[in-house]
Structures are given as structure tokens and as C-alpha cells.
Amino acid sequence: MSSSSGVVAALIPLPVLVPTIGAAANLIAGRRPRLQRAVTLFALTTIVVVSAVLLYLTDQAGTLALNVGGWGQTEPGMGPLGITLVLDRLSALMLVVSSIVLLAVVVYAIGQGIRDGDERQPISIFLPTYLALAAGVCLAFLAGDLFNLFVGVEVLLSASFVLLTIGASAPRVRAGIGYVMVSLVSSAIFLLGIALVYAATGTLNLAELAVRVGTLSAGTRSAILAVLLVAFGVKAAVFPLSAWLPDSYPIAPAPVTAVFAGILTKVGIYAIIRAHSLLFPGATLDGVLLVAALLTMLVGILGAIAQSDIKRLLSFTLVSHIGYMVFGVALSNRLGMSGAIYYVAHHIVVQTTLFLVAGLIERQGGASTLRRLGGLAANPLLAFVFLVPALNLGGIPPFSGFIGKVALLRAGAADGSVLAWLLVAGGLITSLLTLYAVTRVWTQAFWRPRADAPEGDLVSARAAALLDTEDDVVAFGDRHDVGRMPTAMIGPTVALVAVGLGLAVLAGPIFAYSQRAASEVLDRGHYISTVLPDDDTGRHVQAGVSSGGPGGAGP
Incomplete structure (x- = not known):
């Protein structure tokens, strides 16, 4: 391993270790909120820096793997025993974008006061x-x-589960029960898929699985893939497994909804x-x-245009744009995968930004339903931070949403x-309806x-506070800050708007990176040979890839 590879390998566990240690420290400092905030900001800032370094070094060195605990291989031709962390261009990009969003959202939450109106x-x-x-997010990647x-x-x-139901209001508990x-159910299906994989192949290591699944019959491979796709499809909100999302996300506090929509x-x-x-x-x-992608696009966006509540509308657009990815x-070609990877990065940033703006709209107008809102253009900054990501989501050129959609449509x-x-x-229809x-x-x-x-006369801060039985009215109780937006809420929102614009301004190098990531994803040999460096295994892998057999790579 080269010196640069060694540096990257030493940094790989940090995105998981740093927030884990920070969480433990925050539990100890439960009665010291300032210390909690400092620890959280330090931990998430560290993840952003480390992830950015990992992205740069991985782009130079290629895929790298780390066997945590130093167990290594049990015998020649076998995969490593224990926990293997693997970093390639795709996972590095996901870490960078997700860590930026996590940091921005927690600053917003601190500025909001974390709680969403209930002093208890x-x-x-x-x-x-x-x-x-x-x-958990970093470990998954x-x-x-x-x-x-x-x-x-x-x-x-x-x-x-905890973040969704924090505060224990009746609507949040109801939404939380459905979400849980x-x-x-999806976790049980995932666990069933893991059991089937292990029973069929005798391993759970992804690189070793990539070699061994080629020995399975076509029916067995399709059955295992179907189980895994159902489990992952629920978590990704792919139609028809997406009905839970619009009922669960809008009821949570604005920063929680934003991070859920952007990352989960x-x-x-x-x-x-x-x-x-x-x-x-x-x-x-x-x-x-x-077919699932097409239905996800159309059903999601048709649901969005039928909504009068901004959070529910954004939740349905979230579902519809999962269809693009x-x-x-599913196209299984380089351009399609490049477009999907670029679109994932774009959507994490833009969707998170819009949900943060929805929280600002609630704070400014006292409600999130269009039936009770109007005149918000009197606040030009609020108008700006909504309009830019909204046009980006709709795919208006020259924003990143347009660039990602053009790549996907060209691939199709x-x-x-x-x-x-x-x-x-x-x-095309989904993009127009989103706009x-x-x-x-x-x-x-x-x-x-x-x-x-229609109900504008009900939206004074005091009147809206009395309607706390309505699910689409933010229940601010007796708070006096309706109509005031703290700088710590505006700041991270503007920062994410800038990141979204950066994805368009730097579209050339970012999309070129997405193309390299897509090539790496589709050419499995890089991943497999990094995790299974044994010469015999490497020759077997390369033979399987080049033969184009059942276990071979895609296009």
C-alpha cells in the first residue's frame, strides 16, 4: 500500500468514530447544553473536513479497504474475517455531501432552539x-x-425514531408509530435477505459475494436480489413502498424533517x-x-400537486425524484449511473434546503399550509432562499437539477x-409538474x-397558536418569536443554497468525478481486488468480470 493509501486507510474509520464518541460525550454532558453544542459542532465539522480529505485522496488512490481490528484473511482465496470498511469514489462523495448537510442542519436546529414550540x-x-x-449514516456508506x-x-x-417523536405530541406519536x-418490517425483510445470502454463499462480505454469486443459479440470484430490493426500496421510498413517507416526515420538527428528507x-x-x-x-x-422508477416519478408528483401543505408537498416531490435515481x-450504463450519482448529490442538498425553508416559512408566517399563507415576498431573503432551490428542484437551467436530468434523459x-x-x-412530465x-x-x-x-384571517401568530389541533399548523403555543428568523437559522439555509449553486457552477469537475465513480461502480474488479488482494482470488475475479458470465460486470 502506498503512503497516500495508508493515510486514507487511517482516516476511514473517523466518520464513524468521531460522532460515536461525540454522542457518548453529549450524554455525559446532558446538563450542560453549551458543552453539548460545542461537542456536536466540533464532531460534525471534523467529519466534513475528514470526508473532504478522503474524497480527494480516494480520487487519487482509488478504492481502499480497511479491516478493523487487523484480522485479515482466514485462508487463501477467502475474504477478510471481521469488519471491513471500504471507501471508493461513490462512498466518499456520499460522505462529503451528507456531512455538509448534517452540519448545516444541526446549526439550524441550534438556532431554532432545537425544540419546536413545546417547552417540555x-x-x-x-x-x-x-x-x-x-x-449510522457514515457506517452505512x-x-x-x-x-x-x-x-x-x-x-x-x-x-x-427518537428524533421523529421528540416532544411526544399526539400527531408526532401517531406518525412515529407508522414510521416505526x-x-x-423493512428491517425484517433485510434480515431475511441477509439470511438467504449467507445460506446460499456462506459469506456476507460484499467483495466475496460479488465473486460467489456467479456460482448460483439464475433463479436463486433473482430471488435474493428481489428480497434485497424490497428491503432497500422501502427505505428509499420507491413506489409502491413509499406511502409511509408523506405521512411521517411533515409532522416532525423542521430540522429533523430536513435531515430525513435529504439523507435517509x-x-x-x-x-x-x-x-x-x-x-x-x-x-x-x-x-x-x-417500471418502479416511472411509477415513483408520476405517482409522487401527482400527489404533490394535490397538496396544500408545503411540507406534504415537498414530501411527495421527494418521493417522485427518487424515481430519477x-x-x-436500472439503465445499467455508465451515463445513467453517472447521472444517478450526480443527481443523488444534488437532491440531498436541494431537498434539505427546501425543508429548512419550510421551517423558516412556518416561523415567519405561523403556518405551513397555502390556505393560510400570503405576502411572504415582503421578506426578500426568505423569498430568495425558497426560489433558488425550488427552481433547482424543477430542473430549470443552468441549475444542477437540469444538469442531472439531462444526463439521465440522455442515458435513457x-x-x-x-x-x-x-x-x-x-x-420530462415529472419535471414540468414539479415546476x-x-x-x-x-x-x-x-x-x-x-x-x-382562503383562511388568511386565521393566521395571526396568536390565532394560529390556538389551532394546535390542526396538523398543518405549527403549534408555537405562547411563544413570541413567530415572525422572527434567527441568524443561526438563516445562515445554514443560505449556505446550503450556495452549495446547491456550487453544484451547478462546478458541474464540469463534479460530473467528471461522478463519471469516474460510475465507472468504478460498474467495473467491479476495482472493488473486489482491493478487498480480496490474494493473487488467486484476483485472477478468479478478473476472469469472471471479463467473461461476462452470470457474475460478470455490467456494460
Whole structure:
């Protein structure tokens, strides 16, 4: 291993270790909120810096693996025993974007006061739980085997259960119950998939699995892939496994909803990419994925245009745009995968930004429903931080949403199949309807006089506070800060708007990086030979890849 490779390997565990240690420190400092905030900000800032260094060094050195504990291989030709962390260009990009979002959201939450209107909320557990969620996200992106991918997902889901229901208001508990039940079912399906994989191959290491699945029959491979795709599809909110999301996300506090919308569903997309491209390339379920992608786009966006609550509208757009990512993955070509990877990075940033803006709208207007909002254009900064990511989400040039969609549509046209052309048409329709949905918010919430809103006379801060039985009204109680937006809430929102613009300004090098990441994902040999460096295993892997057999790589 070169010196640069050694540096990268030494840094690989830090995105998991730092927030884990920070969470433990915050639990100890439960009665010292200032110390909690300092620890959290230090931990997440460290992750951003380390992730950026890892991205740069990985782009130079290629895929790297670290066997935690130094166990190594049990015998020649066998995979490493124990915990393997693997870093390639895809996982490095996911770490960088996710860590930036995690840092911005926690600054926003601190500026908001963490709680969302209820003085009884146990805010001392918010920050340690948030850091635990960050550790789970990072572990999921770095896991080199299915079991530790499962562990990472379960850690972030356990933390999300707490964050979703913090404050224990009746609507949040109801939403939390549904979210917990769906998550438990998907986790059980994932665990079933792990059991099937181990029974069929005798290993859970992803690199070793990529070699061994080639010895399985086509029916067995398809059955295992189907189980894993169902489990990951629930977590990614792919139709018809997405009905839980619009009911669960809008009811949470604004920063919680933002981090859920930005990151949690992308963990599911990341897992789909690994299962589809590393473990089961050339599988027979691409047609099913394409149909699911098309339905996810159309059903999600049709649900969005029917909503009057901004959070629910954004939740449905979140579902619809997951379809673009699944589209790129299912095409199984380099341009499609490049577009999917770029679009994942774009969507994490833009969707998080819009949910943070929704929290600012609640703070400024006292409600999140269009029936009670109007005149928000009187605050030009609020109008700006909504309009830019909204146009970005709608795919208006020259924003990053346009660039990602063009790549995906070009990949579909290059594929040339009937399903691919249907996805191209569906992608265009979804983009136009997304633009219609966000334009409706812009015209009604920002430019329409509040007096012209159907229920505008109910939205004074005091009147809205009395309507705390309504799910679409933020329950500020007796607080006096409705209409005031702290700098610590505006600052991270503006920063994420700038990051979104940066994805467009630097689209050339970023998309070139996405292309290198896509090539690495589709050419499994890089991943496999890094984790299984044994000469005999390496020759077997390369033979399998070049032969184009059942275990071979995709295009």
C-alpha cells in the first residue's frame, strides 16, 4: 500500500468514530447544553473536513479497504474475517455531501432552539441522538459487508425514531408509530435477505459475494436480489413502498424533517446501487426497476400537486425524484449511473434546503399550509432562499437539477428500449409538474396578499397558536418569536443554497468525478481486488468480470 493509501486507510474509520464518541460525550454532558453544542459542532465539522480529505485522496488512490481490528484473511482465496470498511469514489462523495448537510442542519436546529414550540421537550437527548444518526449514516456508506450495512441502517433508524417523536405530541406519536412499524418490517425483510445470502454463499462480505454469486443459479440470484430490493426500496421510498413517507416526515420538527428528507432515503438508494451493480450485475430485474422508477416519478408528483401543505408537498416531490435515481441505476450504463450519482448529490442538498425553508416559512408566517399563507415576498431573503432551490428542484437551467436530468434523459435515449423512452417521457412530465408545484407555492405563499388567502384571517401568530389541533399548523403555543428568523437559522439555509449553486457552477469537475465513480461502480474488479488482494482470488475475479458470465460486470 502506498503512503497516500495508508493515510486514507487511517482516516476511514473517523466518520464513524468521531460522532460515536461525540454522542457518548453529549450524554455525559446532558446538563450542560453549551458543552453539548460545542461537542456536536466540533464532531460534525471534523467529519466534513475528514470526508473532504478522503474524497480527494480516494480520487487519487482509488478504492481502499480497511479491516478493523487487523484480522485479515482466514485462508487463501477467502475474504477478510471481521469488519471491513471500504471507501471508493461513490462512498466518499456520499460522505462529503451528507456531512455538509448534517452540519448545516444541526446549526439550524441550534438556532431554532432545537425544540419546536413545546417547552417540555427533552432537548438534552436531541444532540447525542443526532450524532448517533450521523454515525449510522457514515457506517452505512462505509460498510464492506451486508451485516454491517444492516447495523449502520439500524443505528440511524433507531436514532430517527427518537428524533421523529421528540416532544411526544399526539400527531408526532401517531406518525412515529407508522414510521416505526414500516421501518421494522423493512428491517425484517433485510434480515431475511441477509439470511438467504449467507445460506446460499456462506459469506456476507460484499467483495466475496460479488465473486460467489456467479456460482448460483439464475433463479436463486433473482430471488435474493428481489428480497434485497424490497428491503432497500422501502427505505428509499420507491413506489409502491413509499406511502409511509408523506405521512411521517411533515409532522416532525423542521430540522429533523430536513435531515430525513435529504439523507435517509439516499441510504436506501446507495444500498440499491451496491446490490444492483456490485452483487447482481446484469440481473433480470432491470425492467421491474424501470417500471418502479416511472411509477415513483408520476405517482409522487401527482400527489404533490394535490397538496396544500408545503411540507406534504415537498414530501411527495421527494418521493417522485427518487424515481430519477432508480431510473439511472436500472439503465445499467455508465451515463445513467453517472447521472444517478450526480443527481443523488444534488437532491440531498436541494431537498434539505427546501425543508429548512419550510421551517423558516412556518416561523415567519405561523403556518405551513397555502390556505393560510400570503405576502411572504415582503421578506426578500426568505423569498430568495425558497426560489433558488425550488427552481433547482424543477430542473430549470443552468441549475444542477437540469444538469442531472439531462444526463439521465440522455442515458435513457441512448438505451433506446421502449421502457427507457417511457422513462424519458415520464421524467420530462415529472419535471414540468414539479415546476408547477413549486410555482404554486411561490405565487400563493409569497406574492398573493395574505388577506386573499382562503383562511388568511386565521393566521395571526396568536390565532394560529390556538389551532394546535390542526396538523398543518405549527403549534408555537405562547411563544413570541413567530415572525422572527434567527441568524443561526438563516445562515445554514443560505449556505446550503450556495452549495446547491456550487453544484451547478462546478458541474464540469463534479460530473467528471461522478463519471469516474460510475465507472468504478460498474467495473467491479476495482472493488473486489482491493478487498480480496490474494493473487488467486484476483485472477478468479478478473476472469469472471471479463467473461461476462452470470457474475460478470455490467456494460
